[in-house]
Amino acid sequence: xxxxxxxxxxxxxxxxxxxxxxxxxxxxxxxxxxxxxxxxxxxxxxxxxxxxxxxxxxxxxxxxxxxxxxxxxxxxxxxxxxxxxxxxxxxxxxxxxxxxxxxxxxxxxxxxxxxxxxxxxxxxxxxxxxxxxxxxxxxxxxxxxxxxxxxxxxxxxxxxxxxxxxxxxxxxxxxxxxxxxxxxxxxxxxxxxxxxxxxxxxxxxxxxxxxxxxxxxxxxxxxxx
Amino acid sequence: xxxxxxxxxxxxxxxxxxxxxxxxxxxxxxxxxxxxxxxxxxxxxxxxxxxxxxxxxxxxxxxxxxxxxxxxxxxxxxxxxxxxxxxxxxxxxxxxxxxxxxxxxxxxxxxxxxxxxxxxxxxxxxxxxxxxxxxxxxxxxxxxxxxxxxxxxxxxxxxxxxxxxxxxxxxxxxxxxxxxxxxxxxxxxxxxxxxxxxxxxxxxxxxxxxxxxxxxxxxxxxxxxxxxxxxxxxxxxxxxxxxxxxxxxxxxxxxxxxxxxxxxxxxxxxxxxxxxxxxxxxxxxxxxxxxxxxxxxxxxxxxxxxxxxxxxxxxxxxxxxxxxxxxxxxxxxxxxxxxxxxxxxxxxxxxxxxxxxxxxxxxxxxxxxxxxxxxxxxxxxxxxxxxxxxxxxxxxxxxxxxxxxxxxxxxxxxxxxxxxxxxxxxxxxxxxxxxxxxxxxxxxxxxxxxxxxxxxxxx
Numbered sequence: 056x057x058x059x060x061x062x063x064x065x066x067x068x069x070x071x072x073x074x075x076x077x078x079x080x081x082x083x084x085x086x087x088x089x090x091x092x093x094x095x096x097x098x099x100x101x102x103x104x105x106x107x108x109x110x111x112x113x114x115x116x117x118x119x120x121x122x123x124x125x126x127x128x129x130x131x132x133x134x135x136x137x138x139x140x141x142x143x144x145x146x147x148x149x150x151x152x153x154x155x156x157x158x159x160x161x162x163x164x165x166x167x168x169x170x171x172x173x174x175x176x177x178x179x180x181x182x183x184x185x186x187x188x189x190x191x192x193x194x195x196x197x198x199x200x201x202x203x204x205x206x207x208x209x210x211x212x213x214x215x216x217x218x219x220x221x222x223x224x225x226x227x228x229x230x231x232x233x234x235x236x237x238x239x240x241x242x243x244x245x246x247x248x249x250x251x252x253x254x255x256x257x258x259x260x261x262x263x264x265x266x267x268x269x270x271x272x273x274x275x276x277x278x279x280x
Numbered sequence: 281x282x283x284x285x286x287x288x289x290x291x292x293x294x295x296x297x298x299x300x301x302x303x304x305x306x307x308x309x310x311x312x313x314x315x316x317x318x319x320x321x322x323x324x325x326x327x328x329x330x331x332x333x334x335x336x337x338x339x340x341x342x343x344x345x346x347x348x349x350x351x352x353x354x355x356x357x358x359x360x361x362x363x364x365x366x367x368x369x370x371x372x373x374x375x376x377x378x379x380x381x382x383x384x385x386x387x388x389x390x391x392x393x394x395x396x397x398x399x400x401x402x403x404x405x406x407x408x409x410x411x412x413x414x415x416x417x418x419x420x421x422x423x424x425x426x427x428x429x430x431x432x433x434x435x436x437x438x439x440x441x442x443x444x445x446x447x448x449x450x451x452x453x454x455x456x457x458x459x460x461x462x463x464x465x466x467x468x469x470x471x472x473x474x475x476x477x478x479x480x481x482x483x484x485x486x487x488x489x490x491x492x493x494x495x496x497x498x499x500x501x502x503x504x505x506x507x508x509x510x511x512x513x514x515x516x517x518x519x520x521x522x523x524x525x526x527x528x529x530x531x532x533x534x535x536x537x538x539x540x541x542x543x544x545x546x547x548x549x550x551x552x553x554x555x556x557x558x559x560x561x562x563x564x565x566x567x568x569x570x571x572x573x574x575x576x577x578x579x580x581x582x583x584x585x586x587x588x589x590x591x592x593x594x595x596x597x598x599x600x601x602x603x604x605x606x607x608x609x610x611x612x613x614x615x616x617x618x619x620x621x622x623x624x625x626x627x628x629x630x631x632x633x634x635x636x637x638x639x640x641x642x643x644x645x646x647x648x649x650x651x652x653x654x655x656x657x658x659x660x661x662x663x664x665x666x667x668x669x670x671x672x673x674x675x676x677x678x679x680x681x682x683x684x685x686x687x688x689x690x691x692x693x694x695x696x697x698x699x700x701x702x703x704x705x706x707x708x709x710x711x712x713x714x715x716x717x718x719x720x721x722x723x724x725x726x727x728x729x730x731x732x733x734x735x736x737x738x739x
Contacts, residue, residue: 064530070537077544135529157533157567160540209602235603239634240568241641248606270548271557 059103061091088112107134122149129170161272183218186278226273295457363425408432572701579708612649618656635709639668646672671725
């Protein structure tokens with residue numbers, strides 16, 4: 056995957072670029088808004104990672120300008136600002152996701168994966184399947200190996216999100232943001248309890264577990280170990 | 281409502297008292313002047329009467345009854361203010377321009393007032409006179425009087441018109457006072473409204489200054505100067521907060537990044553990996569504390585004012601209770617949400633959710649197994665309320681104010697995880713919404729209630 060990193064703090068840039076390269080991505084970098092915009096408009100990228108506060112041109116303006124030029128590259132904003140409406144401003148300017156510094160690298164990788172996945176047109180599916188687990192998005196029914204599973208509405212949304220990102224690491228924050236729509240960090244890990252309940256419903260009594268815990272990162276649903 | 285508030289103003293009260301004092305003093309002054317004048321006029325009249333009696337009695341002694349009758353007759357014919365009546369022993373008139381002796385004239389030689397009739401320009405007129413009766417030797421009686429009708433009319437004017445005048449004065453004074461107070465009230469209202477908007481967080485508002493250059497304008501100018509200064513200070517604080525946030529977060533991010541990078545390059549079985557994981561957890565704790573502090577500072581500075589919407593507390597409470605219910609159950613505690621009608625406030629969903637999460641999190645942390653937590657919203661006459669009640673150990677009354685301070689954790693909870701900023705954050709979020717956080721005994725347990733003000737009607 057080809058990724059553009061626009062970040063003025065050289066230390067943070069090095070960390071990002073190294074990490075992404077290690078994860079097997081091709082990375083271009085820019086240290087200011089103008090260079091970043093020129094790169095974004097001249098080459099095709101799968102994802103752009105843009106810092107909110109940049110010299111020469113603000114991160115928000117870079118993305119707004121990209122969208123102005125009909126550039127649809129998914130954008131992940133990085134920001135050291137925590138104000139509540141900063142996220143809203145970022146998303147309004149055309150950003151697709153928003154991550155507050157400092158972040159765990161696994162969190163960033165998981166989000167980038169999710170953003171790239173979102174681009175593929177396969178997301179208009181009405182049925183999701185992972186191994187012998189099936190989820191019908193129209194009738195809102197879940198089945199494993201042909202047997203119906205009774206799910207609460209929120210459990211359904213949780214499973215749907217996991218299955219849409221099957222084979223990808225999904226972090227607790229991502230779940231909290233997309234399934235519960237909260238953008239803050241609850242001190243206690245409330246999500247873990249919800250996952251273990253869901254796991255009891257879909258994996259209990261089956262030899263092959265589907266919902267896995269990824270140590271230090273989050274969760275992943277996949278058919279094969 | 282409006283008139284009531286005018287009556288309650290200081291300006292109106294001052295005007296009212298002033299008008300009342302003015303009316304009383306003017307009445308007293310007029311009464312004194314009137315009384316004095318009347319006395320002087322009466323004395324003058326009495327002097328004239330005395331002089332005439334003296335003159336006439338001399339005439340009587342000198343010229344006898346006939347001579348006196350002649351003089352009385354000639355004086356009566358003059359048509360001036362002088363009035364005379366001479367009676368014989370049988371009290372029959374001999375001479376004079378009065379028809380008969382008035383009823384109330386005493387024989388003691390004291391001046392009295394009486395009414396008499398007189399033809400003026402062809403009309404019979406009832407007029408007022410003041411006179412004295414004098415006993416002549418030989419049993420004759422002589423009444424000498426002066427017409428005092430003019431004075432009498434003035435007196436009547438005073439006694440009937442003065443109350444009206446004072447009444448009119450009071451009325452005009454009150455109306456004027458009312459108008460003045462309304463004007464003052466309008467100016468004060470402007471200042472109050474501006475102050476209210478500023479307290480609500482809009483520091484850019486200023487008190488309007490008119491071109492009258494009066495005390496209100498001086499006050500407004502001073503207030504505005506003060507507000508300019510406060511705004512400069514606030515934006516200074518904000519800049520400091522922002523740059524501290526940036527300056528501290530950057531090295532913290534780098535620290536965390538380096539640990540993260542090192543960890544990724546280590547075998548997960550390496551002992552050092554555990555050490556680094558522990559160091560990362562510590563770093564995350566610092567970052568969490570730091571973020572909470574910044575959020576409290578921002579909430580207190582009213583920085584996030586822009587993100588206020590009309591929101592219903594009920595779905596927020598429902599969602600949060602739903603998020604935490606499994607965790608509560610895992611801890612052997614029941615978490616119940618009591619149903620309620622829609623409870624709308626003016627607020628920020630994310631912050632309210634976070635505050636509620638902190639309250640529920642605390643409740644779960646401190647409620648022992650078998651305990652019970654209930655979350656509910658209520659619409660009270662004072663305004664909407666959001667409550668989390670538990671059956672845990674509660675907080676001793678003397679420590680309730682103390683726990684809202686930053687970093688305060690009770691000795692009994694020293695060992696449980698947390699930043700010690702949970703309740704301070706809830707209190708800061710409450711303050712940002714113009715609400716208060718109340719900690720009350722739940723018998724047993726703690727009842728934490730965020731009391732919101734009634735939402736303002738949308739214009």
